[in-house]
Amino acid sequence: MDADALADIRRLDAMVDHWADRKPDALALVFGDQKWTWRQFQQRGEKLAAALVAAGVRPGDRVASYDKNHVACLELTQAASRVGAVNTVVNFRLAPDEVAYVLEDAGATVLFVGHEFVEVWKQIADRINTVRKVVVVGGSPDEYEELLASAPAYEGVVDVQPDDAVNQLYTSGTTGFPKGAVLSHRALLAHTRACTELFQTCEGRVSLVAMPLFHVGGSSYSLIALYAGVPTVLVREAHPTYLLPAIEENGANQAFLVPALIGMLLAAGEPAIHALGKLEALAYGASPMPLPLLERCVQLLPTTVSLMQVYGLTEVSGVATSLADGDHRDPAVRHRLLSAGKANPGVEVRILDPGTSAPAEQGVSGEVQLRTEQVMTGYWNRAQATAEAIDSDGWFHTGDIGYLDEDGYLFIHDRLKDMIISGGENIYSSEVENAVAAHPSVADVSVIGIADEKWGEAVRAVVVPVPGQRIDAAEIIEFCRGRLAHYKCPKSIVVTEELPRNPSGKVLKNDLRKTFGQ
Template identity: 50%
Template sequence: MTLQSTDVSALLARWETERPADEAIRFEGVTRTWAELADRVRRVAGALRAAGLVPGDRVAVLDLNHPSCLELTLACAQIGTANAVVNFRLAPPEIVYVINDAKARILFVGPEFAGAVAGVRDKLPGVERVIHVGGEQDEYEAWLAAQEPDPQVHPSRPDDCFVQLYTSGTTGFPKGAMLTHRGMLAHSANVAEDFELSPSDVVQVAMPLFHVGGTSYALLALYGGARMVMARTPDPAAVLDMLERERITHTFLVPALMAAMTQVPGAAERDFSSLRALSYGASPMPLPVMRACLELFPDRMHQVYGMTEACGVVSSLGPQDHSDPAVAHRLISAGTPIHGVQIEIRDPGTGEALPTGEPGEIWVRTEQLMAGYFGKSDATAAAITLDGWLRSGDGGHMDADGYIYVTDRIKDMIISGGENIYPAEIERVLAEHPSVADVAVIGVPDERWGEVPKAVVVAAPGQTVDEAALLAYCRENLASFKCPKSVDVLDELPRNPTGKILKKDLRKPYWEGRDRTVV
């Protein structure tokens, strides 16, 4: 299915015209048809205009998943404004930073976060009004109902931003990626083609809407005209129940959630026959978890690699590569570029293209790219080259068959005695050891080699980590120069609000007072 348009608003208009009475979205027992959804979006558009918002302005949403966030995103697309969706896992000072950075004029808040917002309200001088969504204090429905539907569509340009999602900020404050009509439409078209999405399908939106795995997946369903079923939170048992009950055909999940799903009692007895494409990504999947998931969801799994700056997915490893023993080595790859995406491996210092198999930085070129980081021209220039390549910051290589292997963030690479060591390679081995539940590998100072790998692990339930045994296990499975030289055991690893391990925090004690910059 293709849509000849450069404006996201045309998506909703199409399905309202062609299938007005068909179900568009379901959330916690409430359903909306395409006609009803379109009417609500036009009322939101009218309410935003009545509040004085003009093209280029921002609103912000701080909430768990709720259809109002999608309605606001679509209304912003209609009137030329943008919805900045805030990561609800952030600490209050970080929430304040994001809302102020976005220059949001109206803030929409779910009941779980009303108290937090009240506590920082005086630190949000640009917010003219706070509107509560859901719960006993709900103001959103009355605000929407008070407006007549506004049919006027702002003549947006393809590169106008209508939704702003913030990067995770492992090295500092988050940056607002300005996602555009062109980018989101290209992403939806490319993924819909590769994953064979059609109007007869049912898409589960379980990931948070502040992440591309939530918002971009919701817009993918809208692009394909598929029925969307939204979960407020990604609870393992509830997600499994929804997959079966709603006859879901397409979903995107993260490995940590999938690992928990495999442990839900009775999961293997459920009927997932309707499911055709289970995409997973956003973090590496340990091989033991992958094996369990392949048993639960055979011939359905797609590993995807992507980034906020590219509206989501840029490469995919399909079901055949998951199940064919002859290419088992590909299970640790990120697959091949999806339709409409170019990927090259470049020298991170010179920007020169590197030969097949040689490690470097992953560069991406596609119409899916963001317009830039909001209010940060220097960061934008550092990320996107003049000829349109996005520097991902990820290290990796491409094999002779075009499969991409993501090794690590460039900044996490360890250089020991002139050898480049990628922690992810070591982490994959350590994750297989029965005594290890969680693992991160960092570089620490060494007088002889400059730096050497150190493993930081969390013990599996009921297990005790034996440092000598773990190091011996590494020597059996890794080249000697890659093996950690020491092991630390922690109760838990530090993570940012999106679940990424904060290696900078793990490295900091070892590098204080030295020349290396810890980022």
Template identity: 35%
Template structure:
């Protein structure tokens, strides 16, 4: 008996068994599994005609679409490695990534032509979203091409995804077919949810990011049907959830906040078929969770992970959320427990394991851990040590196995010799009814060396004074953790995955707080 060992086996299986079931639909086209499989094979055959072989890198500079997903799967069909490019980067940044990856071919939305630098202009290109060019996708596929089958193994690289580069130059994370399949099983085993055969999921997160791409692949693996949004639109998301009978969606909490704020009649929509909202990138406040449950009447699941772990290391399950609302609100500050088949421990600076409750670096071991960084053995050796992924996140684990992220290790504030983790403070700040969003950074302090600065978004509410903020935090935080200074800005800068860009906040505050 053959056991599936690559993503192609899953797609082919559903194309044969569930041929007339919709695989993916956007506002332009809709493919059932049989049509999608034919399209995938045609793309794969034409890539071979262009000289693309197993292991070659193929870049995709495009927004979400059915064609984008099929191109990714077409690369997988012949063992080419897809490299999703973040269209929010500059041409220079994209050229660095493309050159680092040694990209041999480019698929692109026409609107991003201006983002092609010297390197990307030097490789063959097919335009996805325009029928006018001679190198449009339909024109490119019009000529005959025969697919030569390629042997794909589980440890072959499926995609190369670049880290955001917030701590230096972006690094190409190598994720294999086996990594993705293992993580898909872990999601199902650990939450009991995710895409299920015959269900409908909404894909909003961009597929150059792990949440968007791996989320879509879960749909393919389990035979689900995906409605694909090109961009996040607060109103459009709500309308699609209701009108398209969506069962599951992955978001970040701020997307829920925006939708609740921008759809005043949101309670008039019918979300009766929505059973799970998955969220990540940041915790959810008890206030927002209660409001969302009141509106959507569905389960909530929080995931924690990073690109180097395919997508998920822990989950705070639907049952955990119910526990939180039934008298254990502290669980909402946790990112849950390790997924099936994964070990998590907390280590000190010397790499030794710390006792339960102590704060150190979160490290993880499991089948979803990356194969390494592309052409960067030094960085790989520092990040994966004896099979353990060093996440760079500071946290603790309690006696029940719940993981609490305190912050990025590099974002820790040292004030008067005490370690302060901004995330702990931020979780308290966002519980204030007049604070829509919050970030905490360290700023120079003549007495203590560093002190926490609260950078707040009011969301139209009255702005608090430093004294009012201190009073609110009193009793909730140790005295040395309470921010004595605050600044208001219109919105926190975030990367495409929803993570707050603290380096940008530090730049904003640098003039007022020198050497931040």
């Protein structure tokens, strides 16, 4: 890797240009049965940039990608960077009204829509006044390749500053409509450099991009391979059908996956476990991994797989802290498996008492706050929400509750709004969830607070049983009493077939409260 030249990069498209100049014929990208070299990937990005300009896209304009994972989205980020525009990646799992909201909120001028979602677009098209051009991606006929083929001559990049926006990703929206987090070149490059170092991404690595590109675990993670100059294998969906061939046939050996997907792969049997064992680096995050699943992962995967837990948010471009492989495999520090690790290079972490806003003492829980170049510029068109999230000293208020131990490891308990207060005692759902999840009849669990006349709130566990197992509520409560203080133990257990989750794997606790909170 040409470290000195890469250190001077100030815009995302320059990463592609760097490698297209130095190794034009080397493999850059694999998608299905298609492959592109660095020069070809660069040329496609240039053609798309020219097509955007011809469509009237100007610096600061939002262009949108509404599709499952497709090479067009990666190329759109590159092209947007070249013309000073902003790629807004829309969550394809949203309901039509939510898609309309995001497109209206962003003010998208050009829309790239996957052929599977054309009917949704037709339902909402008359509500979106800003979209001037729609390009159908994939299917028959595919308008995207035709757009590239007919693009005018590329006239070069426009003047783009490091603090200019380039990506706009919408928060998960676990409550209400999502907010658009505006991410700059500076923020994304700071994140990319730190993660390239953490993953030790270098020659010989092949990066598997499996998570949806509307999520930082897809879009921000995808930039690591572009920075390091190694091939990317992009898969359409995060499903074993796509993942196993990417590893076995295309040689992917570095990946970021959410815990639910890792659990699915481990449960799929020996072929899937064997494929995971071929990875050199496997990071996981976006939602907590239950301790029993994490321990199974450590047990089943060979030591040649470097495991890394990551914690972060859309608002900080992705990853802020990480737990290294050594902390996963050393029995002497087993307690660290419950932590989110240490601050990444360029990230500061502090804990503030939510009641007094004073720094919390070591080991005492409070709101987790982060300061880093990776922090978003702000929420799109939401000045008040931005001011509430980022203070005048540049600290981003995460809304998560946690503490730092004496060695600087961050332990996340809960979302501030999800903390349960019972009889004046703070109860963190993650602690209770780990205790319940250890019971052999429990496949999945989430904990909520319900109204209680005596204690104010009481703990309720919503559990999914292991197939073929019966849930005995009294047995599970007694099981927890051997592991937790009694006031933290569930007072009631309810059973469901599946927990509601957003696309990044986080449990939708508002939905749980509506269904099981009475």
